[in-house]
Amino acid sequence: RKEVEQDPGPFNVPEGATVAFNCTYSNSASQSFFWYRQDCRKEPKLLMSVYSSGNEDGRFTAQLNRASQYISLLIRDSKLSDSATYLCVVLSMEYGNKLVFGAGTILRVKS
Amino acid sequence: EAEVAQSPRYKITEKSQAVAFWCDPISGHATLYWYRQILGQGPELLVQFQDESVVDDSQLPKDRFSAERLKGVDSTLKIQPAELGDSAMYLCASSPRDVSGTWGEQFFGPGTRLTVL
16 A cells, blocks of 8 residues: 555646545654645645644645545635646655655646 | 756666766755656655765665765765666755654755656
8 A cells, every 4th residue: 555645637627616635644653744736847846734723825725634544635716827736745754754745636727 | 046956857868878867955955855756656765865974765776776965965866777667757855954843845956857768
């Protein structure tokens, strides 16, 4: 079983739609969680950290469910520029504090 | 805005040849990472440096891969000999310190796309 699993998609949505991605992680001792964004053929960039209480940044909302070991990202009012791959990232305690990346979920926003 | 620099951006080589990639992290960043990203997958950590010391190279195929950061600043990743399965994007990232706390931002360079023929 992979340490971080994501639905690869692609999620094809129209502009203005609300879309949600989930991610599950296997190590219950993991303590820190993040969403990174990666545009096609570009490097990953931090989108937002995920806190236990949930956090919001503009149109983006991230939530953490420790009991079920999943993380979610909600994007409201999708823009064409949101089209990218969204990587779920977990700080792994099992291998000496390293970031473990999921394979990513592809989002395509269309006009 | 400070950035992580990598070179070359693209490299095509034949199998059994040697290749080397270079990374210059953001000034002052003590921690440097090399990742490999195969198409359709997330980045996978190959090696992590804290200053000039290797702190994690458990996923580095040491029979053919080597990495160094001699002065604790820039770093080189080498593959010798290259194999067809090494074709991937090699990403370098840096952070101010080890991501052992709640802050996990790593700043990535543009990567080197390697094609082995």
